[in-house]
Amino acid sequence: xxxxxxxxxxxxxxxxRHRFGGSSDFIxxxxxxxxxxxxxxxxxxxxxxxxxxxxxxxxxxxxxxAREGAGMTQDLARSLTSRIPVGSLxxxxxxxALVHAILxxxxxxxxNELTFExxxxxxxxxxxxxxxxxxxxxxxxxxxxxxxxxxxxxSLVRRRLRTPDLRIENRVLGRYxxxxxxxxxxxxxxxPVILEELGRRLDAxxxxxxxxxxxxxxxxxxxxxTPFPTIQNTERPDTVAGHLLEGxxxxxxxxxxxxxxxxxxxxxxxLSSEDYYQRHDIASFVRxxxxxxxxxxxxLPSLYIAVTTFQQEMxxxxxxxxxxAQREGVPLPALLEALLMELTFEVIREAGIRMPRVIGPAISxxxxxxxxxxxxxxxxxxxxxxxxxxxxxxxxxxxxxxxxSAAIRLMRFLLMVLAGSFGLxxxxxxxxxxxxxxxxxxxxxxxxxxxxxxxxxxNFKDLFYRLPWRTLTERPAVIGSRNPRRQPRxxxxxxxxRK
Amino acid sequence: xxFISNYQLFAITFIYQLGTTIxxxxxxxxxxxxxxxxxxxxxxxxxIILIYIALMKLNPGLTLVQWFPVQFGRWIGTPISFxxxxxxxxxxxxxIADVRDMVATALLSDTPYILTAGLFAIIMAYCAFGGIxxxxxxxxxxxxxxxILFGLEVILLFGSDVLHIHYLQPSFEKGWMPIxxxxxxxxxxQSFGETLVFAMFWTQTKQPEKxxxxxxxxxxxxGVMITCFDVLAIMAFGTLFSGFxxxxxxxxxxxxxxxxxxxxxxxxxxxFLMTALLKCVVLMLxxxxxxxxxxxxKSYRVxxxxxxxxxxxxxxxxxxxxxxxxYRHHFEIxxxxxxxxxxxxxxxxxxxxxxxxxxxx
Numbered sequence: 120x121x122x123x124x125x126x127x128x129x130x131x132x133x134x135x136r137h138r139f140g141g142s143s144d145f146i147x148x149x150x151x152x153x154x155x156x157x158x159x160x161x162x163x164x165x166x167x168x169x170x171x172x173x174x175x176x177x178x179x180x181x182x183x184x185a186r187e188g189a190g191m192t193q194d195l196a197r198s199l200t201s202r203i204p205v206g207s208l209x210x211x212x213x214x215x216a217l218v219h220a221i222l223x224x225x226x227x228x229x230x231n232e233l234t235f236e237x238x239x240x241x242x243x244x245x246x247x248x249x250x251x252x253x254x255x256x257x258x259x260x261x262x263x264x265x266x267x268x269x270x271x272x273x274s275l276v277r278r279r280l281r282t283p284d285l286r287i288e289n290r291v292l293g294r295y296x297x298x299x300x301x302x303x304x305x306x307x308x309x310x311p312v313i314l315e316e317l318g319r320r321l322d323a324x325x326x327x328x329x330x331x332x333x334x335x336x337x338x339x340x341x342x343x344x345t346p347f348p349t350i351q352n353t354e355r356p357d358t359v360a361g362h363l364l365e366g367x368x369x370x371x372x373x374x375x376x377x378x379x380x381x382x383x384x385x386x387x388x389x390l391s392s393e394d395y396y397q398r399h400d401i402a403s404f405v406r407x408x409x410x411x412x413x414x415x416x417x418x419l420p421s422l423y424i425a426v427t428t429f430q431q432e433m434x435x436x437x438x439x440x441x442x443x444a445q446r447e448g449v450p451l452p453a454l455l456e457a458l459l460m461e462l463t464f465e466v467i468r469e470a471g472i473r474m475p476r477v478i479g480p481a482i483s484x485x486x487x488x489x490x491x492x493x494x495x496x497x498x499x500x501x502x503x504x505x506x507x508x509x510x511x512x513x514x515x516x517x518x519x520x521x522x523x524s525a526a527i528r529l530m531r532f533l534l535m536v537l538a539g540s541f542g543l544x545x546x547x548x549x550x551x552x553x554x555x556x557x558x559x560x561x562x563x564x565x566x567x568x569x570x571x572x573x574x575x576x577x578n579f580k581d582l583f584y585r586l587p588w589r590t591l592t593e594r595p596a597v598i599g600s601r602n603p604r605r606q607p608r609x610x611x612x613x614x615x616x617r618k
Numbered sequence: 619x620x621f622i623s624n625y626q627l628f629a630i631t632f633i634y635q636l637g638t639t640i641x642x643x644x645x646x647x648x649x650x651x652x653x654x655x656x657x658x659x660x661x662x663x664x665x666i667i668l669i670y671i672a673l674m675k676l677n678p679g680l681t682l683v684q685w686f687p688v689q690f691g692r693w694i695g696t697p698i699s700f701x702x703x704x705x706x707x708x709x710x711x712x713x714i715a716d717v718r719d720m721v722a723t724a725l726l727s728d729t730p731y732i733l734t735a736g737l738f739a740i741i742m743a744y745c746a747f748g749g750i751x752x753x754x755x756x757x758x759x760x761x762x763x764x765x766i767l768f769g770l771e772v773i774l775l776f777g778s779d780v781l782h783i784h785y786l787q788p789s790f791e792k793g794w795m796p797i798x799x800x801x802x803x804x805x806x807x808q809s810f811g812e813t814l815v816f817a818m819f820w821t822q823t824k825q826p827e828k829x830x831x832x833x834x835x836x837x838x839x840x841g842v843m844i845t846c847f848d849v850l851a852i853m854a855f856g857t858l859f860s861g862f863x864x865x866x867x868x869x870x871x872x873x874x875x876x877x878x879x880x881x882x883x884x885x886x887x888x889x890f891l892m893t894a895l896l897k898c899v900v901l902m903l904x905x906x907x908x909x910x911x912x913x914x915x916k917s918y919r920v921x922x923x924x925x926x927x928x929x930x931x932x933x934x935x936x937x938x939x940x941x942x943x944x945y946r947h948h949f950e951i952x953x954x955x956x957x958x959x960x961x962x963x964x965x966x967x968x969x970x971x972x973x974x975x976x977x978x979x
Contacts, residue, residue: 429726433881541737544725547888548737551756551895552744558755559748572755574625 129229131214131236132161138218145221148178152185160185160230168224170243173205177226177239180204199228199237206239222297246271252354252376255519257393264354269299269373275356276303276371280363284308290321293329300335303359303369308594308602310366313382313563317368332372332379339381341561346529348522349562351380351387358392366599382563382598386570386582388523389413394585403584410583412517415510417527420461421538421546423507424453429542448498454539456500460508461532463490468512565597621824622754624832630757630900631816631836633764635809636843637897638716641890642944643865644808644844648800649857651789653848655800660841662801663810666962667837669969670813671830674820676972682817683908689971696912698964703908705960706815707929710901712943712952713894714738714933719940720894724867724887731934738895739930745899746906746922750819753899760892767889768843774873774882775850785856786849803958804949809844810837811961818904863940866890902926 132147139145144167150160160181180202200208211217217236221227224242249271252264265272273287288302304314320339329335336350337343353359354376359369362380370379389409394402426433427442434442449456467486474482495502518524530553537545560567570578575596580586592608648655677685683702686695718735726734745753775781820829851865854872862868870886873879906925910918937943
């Protein structure tokens with residue numbers, strides 16, 4: 120077909136071309152069959168947002184309709200719709216809606232003799248396969264993690280909660296990115312107050328772009344003036360499902376594998392979904408290890424500084440002598456020594472994340488040998504300090520939530536400075552305001568230190584330890600109190616065990 | 619509206635009453651009969667607290683500073699009620715001075731007073747900004763820590779083999795007089811009379827009808843706990859006990875289990891600082907909310923920093939050393955001229971007036 124013969128496009132196509140400004144990925148496919156100018160369709164879509172296979176089916180149907188259906192029936196639209204084998208069909212009302220439909224991965228069919236435009240949803244494009252989550256791994260438990268594709272993520276959650284009470288509410292946020300987000304909750308378990316508050320906070324967001332759930336987290340959290348996360352994020356669909364069952368709500372954002380869970384309390388950050396899959400006694404032990412690791416990672420360096428600098432009399436004599444011998448040639452005071460080592464560790468850590476994977480072994484050799492052993496041999500730091508710093512660092516990785524361990528790291532530096540200036544009194548002077556801060560924090564109106572302050576004995580069943588599932592008959596108080604019963608309460612013994 | 623749950627009220631009342639008494643021990647002037655004095659004081663203290671609670675019930679929904687204008691009339695009542703916030707600030711200044719000396723003696727001998735006391739005052743101001751709801755939750759967290767540490771201390775003391783039960787004998791060596799002197803007026807005003815400060819917060823409890831039971835329970839338990847400390851100290855030191863400034867701190871230093879668990883007095887200091895801080899914050903909050911209610915200000919928060927600054931200056935300047943602080947200011951000025959009139963006489967008169975008014979109606 121040469122240019123002069125090119126038939127006139129439907130007017131709407133012209134306008135769409137103009138709207139997209141001639142972008143190379145905006146494709147208009149003209150279909151002209153039958154008697155000249157008798158029947159003409161145009162299919163508009165964005166290459167890369169639609170599924171190629173489905174598009175082929177769609178085009179085939181439109182071509183067939185143009186070839187055979189022309190003039191056969193009066194109702195063109197009906198005969199066309201009946202031929203289209205794929206996707207959900209809509210008829211966008213306005214041009215704006217048409218543009219958004221195209222941008223959402225729909226193909227729009229316009230025809231000279233159609234009285235309206237038909238939009239077929241055939242979203243596609245590149246996406247990653249479901250893989251094991253990289254930030255939260257488990258030994259026992261499901262290995263699938265969220266991907267960047269919202270539709271896949273929704274299905275991962277839905278597959279775990281096959282109930283009509285699982286509600287998914289979609290929204291579009293971001294003036295330019297038009298990011299799809301989905302709010303998940305289970306009707307009848309979640310507290311309506313929380314949903315209302317969440318809706319209000321989401322409505323207030325008006326920004327040009329949302330690229331990750333972190334944006335939303337910052338917009339909807341109760342306060343920005345705290346290092347502690349008041350909204351949890353997870354890559355694991357089973358974690359989301361577990362929290363939904365306890366009365367939390369979740370937000371999934373298109374384009375990121377990190378889902379948000381809210382409201383959330385301090386202690387939630389120390390739980391892993393694996394705790395619920397393992398035997399309860401093992402899981403409880405591991406949990407206690409995590410809480411000990413929390414205190415170690417927060418307090419160990421500052422206690423060491425305080426005791427060695429100000430309160431040496433607290434150290435048993437033999438230990439004191441060996442510590443003093445180690446520190447003999449060290450030029451720096453304990454505080455500076457600890458800060459130096461901690462900062463070095465932070466640098467190595469950050470390098471480990473940012474560097475290209477290939478250079479990894481080089482960094483670990485430099486880190487372990489040069490900064491560890493050689494620094495001790497050179498007399499720059501004492502061996503005890505290396506042990507303290509490395510144990511602290513390892514302990515901070517035991518905490519399952521990255522956001523929480525980051526907050527603890529920050530607080531650690533503060534406490535170290537206080538310990539270096541005021542000794543144990545400084546540690547106390549840091550801990551009390553920290554506690555008060557935690558106590559005053561709220562996540563969607565739920566007190567952050569929930570089962571401890573205010574005290575809820577019931578929630579202790581699943582806190583520092585996890586009792587067997589048989590005894591967890593109620594959902595945790597406050598967040599899950601709308602529908603407290605999780606399973607019927609049984610007698611102390613299983614039927615049949617009594618002889 | 620802020621609310622304090624029953625358990626929170628129990629926790630803050632209990633820790634408040636331990637407050638600084640736990641640092642200085644109780645009634646060391648009574649020698650080895652101090653623990654008897656403490657038990658008697660607890661008994662009388664319960665009675666005094668019953669008076670305060672009766673006042674609360676006679677003036678429903680009103681706080682301490684609102685009682686006086688209502689019962690005595692505006693012109694007499696307002697000046698009297700203004701005295702209470704001032705007294706609270708003064709007492710929190712005294713606690714800052716206690717902490718100043720305690721920290722200097724036990725933890726940081728070379729650090730200037732202004733730094734340690736200043737840091738303490740800053741923490742206090744921060745907590746006071748948080749408000750009574752946060753502070754009561756803080757108390758809720760402190761309570762198990764305090765109880766667990768107490769339990770550990772008792773176990774370790776028995777494990778160290780330093781307690782001698784015969785040191786408690788003979789009782790009533792010098793008759794009733796030393797005990798009576800320790801009990802009245804110092805013993806009953808200290809911590810038990812001071813509980814009057816909670817009249818500022820009783821209106822904010824979730825179940826005001828349970829205030830009486832909870833406060834009395836907390837009072838009896840804190841009395842028993844201080845008695846236990848006294849008994850332990852006497853069992854460890856005998857009559858030497860009277861000579862110590864910080865008997866309970868010294869008590870911790872004798873712990874020695876297997877030559878490894880030793881020198882625990884540092885933890886003891888931290889423990890005392892926690893209770894002292896909570897007491898100080900409660901007093902400060904009562905003072906600023908009191909002034910706010912009398913002057914009908916919108917928020918008490920603007921008052922926090924000036925009040926804490928005044929308390930800090932008072933704490934730094936009121937006494938030159940611990941001996942002057944305790945033996946002169948506490949026993950010769952504070953107790954007879956401030957606490958007795960304000961914690962015993964004025965509430966007594968108020969009770970009579972309130973009852974008479976009630977009868978007239």
